[in-house]
Amino acid sequence: xxxxxxxxxxxxxxxxxxxxxxxxxxxxxxxxxxxxxxxxxxxxxxxxxxxxxxxxxxxxxxxxxxxxxxxxxxxxxxxxxxxxxxxxxxxxxxxxxxxxxxxxxxxxxxxxxxxxxxxxxxxxxxxxxxxxxxxxxxxxxxxxxxxxxxxxxxxxxxxxxxxxxxxxxxxxxxxxxxxxxxxxxxxxxxxxxxxxxxxxxxxxxxxxxxxxxxxxxxxxxxxxxxxxxxxxxxxxxxxxxxxxxxxxxxxxxxxxxxxxxxxxxxxxxxxxxxxxxxxxxxxxxxxxxxxxxxxxx
Numbered sequence: 001x002x003x004x005x006x007x008x009x010x011x012x013x014x015x016x017x018x019x020x021x022x023x024x025x026x027x028x029x030x031x032x033x034x035x036x037x038x039x040x041x042x043x044x045x046x047x048x049x050x051x052x053x054x055x056x057x058x059x060x061x062x063x064x065x066x067x068x069x070x071x072x073x074x075x076x077x078x079x080x081x082x083x084x085x086x087x088x089x090x091x092x093x094x095x096x097x098x099x100x101x102x103x104x105x106x107x108x109x110x111x112x113x114x115x116x117x118x119x120x121x122x123x124x125x126x127x128x129x130x131x132x133x134x135x136x137x138x139x140x141x142x143x144x145x146x147x148x149x150x151x152x153x154x155x156x157x158x159x160x161x162x163x164x165x166x167x168x169x170x171x172x173x174x175x176x177x178x179x180x181x182x183x184x185x186x187x188x189x190x191x192x193x194x195x196x197x198x199x200x201x202x203x204x205x206x207x208x209x210x211x212x213x214x215x216x217x218x219x220x221x222x223x224x225x226x227x228x229x230x231x232x233x234x235x236x237x238x239x240x241x242x243x244x245x246x247x248x249x250x251x252x253x254x255x256x257x258x259x260x261x262x263x264x265x266x267x268x269x270x271x272x273x274x275x276x277x278x279x280x281x282x283x284x285x286x287x288x289x290x291x292x293x294x295x296x297x
Contacts, residue, residue, distance in 0.1 A: 006047050013040035014052060015077055018070040021060045095124040096280045099137070100145040102129040103223035104267060107243040108161075109145075116287050123280055143271040143281050150268050156276040158285065161267040161292055163240045165203055166260035168253050170233040180236070180256040183209050190235030191217040194226045199263075200238050206261050227253065242295060 016026035017037055027034045045052050052066035062070060100109060105127050113125060128141060137144055137155070150157055167180070173189065174180055180189070183204075191200050191214055200214045217235060220226045223243055230237040231252040237244075241260070247253040269285050276282075 006044055010040045010044040010047070011073060012077075013037045014044055015070065015073050017041060017053070017060070018062055018066065019074070021062070023060065094280070095126055096142045096284055097126040097128055097140055098143050098145070098284070099128040099130045099141045101131070101147055101222070103243060104145050104147070105129045106224050107227070107246060111246055112291055115291070116284070119287065120283060123283065125284070137270065137272060142275065142278070143269060143284060146268045146270045148265055148268070150266065152268075152270060154273065155270050156273050158269040158289070159266055160269050160288060161242055163263035163266055164242075164260045165199060165238050165263055166241060166255050167236050167257055168227070168239045168241075168244050168248070168255055169230050169236045171251065171254045172233045173236070174254065174256060183207055183257060183259065184212075186236060187212045192226050192229050192235040192237040193217055193219040194223050194237070194239065195219065195221065203238055203261060207259055245295075 012030065013026060013032075013036075016029050017023055020026055020029070023034050023037045023041070027037045030037065041052065050065050050069075051063050052069065054061040054063060098109075106129075109127060113127075116123075116125065130144075145160065146152060146157075150159060167186065169180065169189070179185065186204075186209070191212075193200060193214075197214050197217075197219070204210075204212055204214065218229065220229065223239060226237045227239060227244055227247055229235065230239075231247055240263070241248065241255065244253055248255065269288060271281055271285075
């Protein structure tokens with residue numbers, strides 16, 4: 001079995017002392033006492049069973065073995081520093097990976113990405129569409145968009161978007177005989193559900209609309225699927241106007257009523273606490289917040 005490597009602190013003390021040919025200067029560089037450096041050198045010599053320094057009066061000289069060892073270690077420490085610098089530089093700039101729910105990515109983020117790229121061409125954005133039940137913040141992700149109540153202990157959380165819900169449908173439905181002139185007219189249409197039927201139940205209750213059976217109509221796993229279904233005239237969706245904006249702007253979808261309610265759920269920017277001050281994360285987060293501030297909500 002190969003022998004274990006010497007302790008790293010002892011190697012650092014030796015490399016510094018050999019470079020300066022001084023225990024005092026090595027101590028200053030390493031923020032320790034001269035006695036601590038001397039102790040580390042002695043423990044290393046004992047570990048190796050080799051004398052590394054000649055100590056003559058006030059002079060410190062390397063032995064032949066010490067000189068050879070120093071040359072090898074110096075190159076190793078230089079390579080370690082270069083590798084560390086490259087890693088830090090990569091963390092500060094380079095690429096940033098953002099994880100988001102698929103619907104948020106397709107409906108909100110992707111249509112805006114050209115604006116970020118024009119402002120920050122040195123940062124490559126990698127978008128990872130992740131379902132809610134998956135691990136958003138694994139080691140491959142820098143920042144994520146969470147959808148919920150905002151209570152994720154141990155993470156750095158910033159509110160991004162409130163959610164305002166209103167009925168949305170294809171303009172084709174408005175031209176039919178059973179159009180949508182009043183809220184009660186929803187009873188004549190298929191209601192499309194995003195994940196659960198609870199949102200429609202709460203929305204209708206908020207406006208005192210009764211006699212509408214919300215226990216029918218298809219349920220979709222993602223908002224973008226609900227919006228797609230609505231855009232081809234299959235029913236009326238209850239959706240956030242921000243996520244539906246691309247379809248509303250194109251004329252594929254319209255909001256037949258002014259009534260809307262603010263959902264208890266919102267979209268949040270989330271990252272690990274120790275990464276919150278990383279420059280690329282701060283830049284990307286601020287850009288996202290600026291984009292939101294420009295919306296007419």
